[in-house]
Amino acid sequence: MSNSRILEISVGVFVALGIAALLVLAVNVSNVSGFSTGKQYTVIASFDNVSGLKERSAVTIAGVTVGRVSSIIVDPVTYEAVVRMTIDADFNEIPVDSSAGIYTSGLLGERYIGIGPGGAPDYLEEGSEIRLTQSSIVLEKLISQFLFSQSDADSDKEK
């Protein structure tokens, strides 16, 4: 084998390895959203408060991820947060009277949307809205409510 042939082969191996490493990073290490887009449909839901929820947060049914939050905007009239989520078309039999709530995974974990299935015979489809919603719990509000109720109870006792 001539010298230049070895050279070419080793350079080819080098470039191929580099590209393979990039692919490993893309597919194995990160979640390439571009590759996994099967058929999806979009539903919306309005919440009083979505604090902590972000784009790309998970949408789950019974803890299983079925979709992702695609955008969050504020309705200029009602001042509610309108969350747009894309759900995989595999899960196309979610009843229209299902409820959506914002939960936290773990005590300090990420926020996600949990969908509680209802019982209606019709299913959610592209563009439909989930009407029953439960906002995310803001920890500070909860603590302050707790503290105030405690102090009220204390002052009641004094009377």
Added chain:
Amino acid sequence: MFDWFAKIGENTIDFFARFGREVMLFLQTVAGFVSLIVRPALVIQQLYSVGVRSMLIIIVSGFFVGMVLGLQGYNTLVDFGAEESLGVVVALSLVRELGPVVTALLYAGRAGSALTAEIGLMKATEQLSGLEMMAVNPVDRILAPRLLAGIISMPLLAAMFSAVGVMGGYLVGVDMLGVDTGAYWSQMQDKVDFDQDIVNGVIKSFAFGIVTTWIAVYEGYSCIPTSEGVSRATTRTVVYSALVVLGLDFILTALML
């Protein structure tokens, strides 16, 4: 007293002149890429000496860096009961920071210094003037293929570094310390974003490739053509590359975060 002012002025003018020369030469070299279309063999030759021969050191050090990250990350995270996030820690620090930066530093030491010494010696032995005598443009013939090879090699090397590092972190975290396999990969895939993190790292390594290779090539081309001059130029290549890479890394991170 006036001498002193004159000296400052002279140095300032010198600095800008050198800077201007460097920018001009850089543009000429980039323009020289066009002439490489008809001579790809030149680039392949350089890809071999710059890329292929740096591969071993990059892969080995990537593996060790990943293992250290796994060990350190585990010991810190286990206090919070969050050792499942080890994959995220290892992958993000490799892909975003350590991959491009450490690769660039190693590359400057391994390939950059060799480039400078090679070109410097060509200048010292008057091979560059020889080329010019034969009406061959040394910028097109010597500088352009080396710069192009460096720019191509660096992102590939950095990607290898990161990929191998993730494996190293896996070896220590999962096989030795007992983090759950599924958690290692799934948390990593959940938190590492392709557009944000990986593309970010590739852009960084691309920029470092241009900068480190250019410093090496320029220092060699502009060195004083004596053995002492070549040795000084080689030292300068490594020092400047390290400083510029670390400084540029801060700027790029701030820009892209």
